[in-house]
Amino acid sequence: MALRQLRYNDDPILRKRSKEVPVVDDKIRSLLEDMADTMYHTENGAGLSACQVGILKRLVVIDMGTGLYKLVNPVIVQTWGQQECVEGCLSFPNRYGKTRRPQKVTIKALDEEGNEMELTGEDDMAKCICHELDHLDGVVFLDKVYEFLEITD
Ligand SMILES: [Zn+2]
Numbered sequence: 001m002a003l004r005q006l007r008y009n010d011d012p013i014l015r016k017r018s019k020e021v022p023v024v025d026d027k028i029r030s031l032l033e034d035m036a037d038t039m040y041h042t043e044n045g046a047g048l049s050a051c052q053v054g055i056l057k058r059l060v061v062i063d064m065g066t067g068l069y070k071l072v073n074p075v076i077v078q079t080w081g082q083q084e085c086v087e088g089c090l091s092f093p094n095r096y097g098k099t100r101r102p103q104k105v106t107i108k109a110l111d112e113e114g115n116e117m118e119l120t121g122e123d124d125m126a127k128c129i130c131h132e133l134d135h136l137d138g139v140v141f142l143d144k145v146y147e148f149l150e151i152t153d
Pocket of ligand 1 (some may be wrong): 073088089135141
């Protein structure tokens with residue numbers, strides 16, 4: 001198990017666009033494993049993008065309690081509807097807000113073997129997918145908040 005250092009708040013790397021991964025090799029698989037370890041090690045961790053551990057590659061891990069997804073070069077194929085969400089982010093501890101996200105989303109990506117895959121998520125899963133994919137373009141949830149919330153753990 002290898003944990004990576006999370007990047008927080010005003011770290012400029014969180015605002016940069018991540019690059020496509022040309023080849024899914026052992027180095028990428030190892031990085032995805034580290035990202036998953038780091039996500040599971042962090043309280044409330046349900047998703048993590050590589051830029052959040054300082055690496056500008058289009059890699060995302062997600063586990064909303066229904067299993068671990070490792071996504072390489074994910075892109076949105078289609079969205080349906082809209083939902084109001086309460087959102088937070090591992091890179092912005094103790095900040096929460098209301099956002100609007102699609103109610104359902106389908107993405108395509110490569111899996112950790114480099115095979116094409118499709119994934120459809122609804123409700124919280126759709127929120128999480130959209131949140132993590134935004135990170136790949138340097139967009140953070142705070143950009144989408146229409147009302148900030150005071151939540152004390
Ligand atoms: Zn985030």
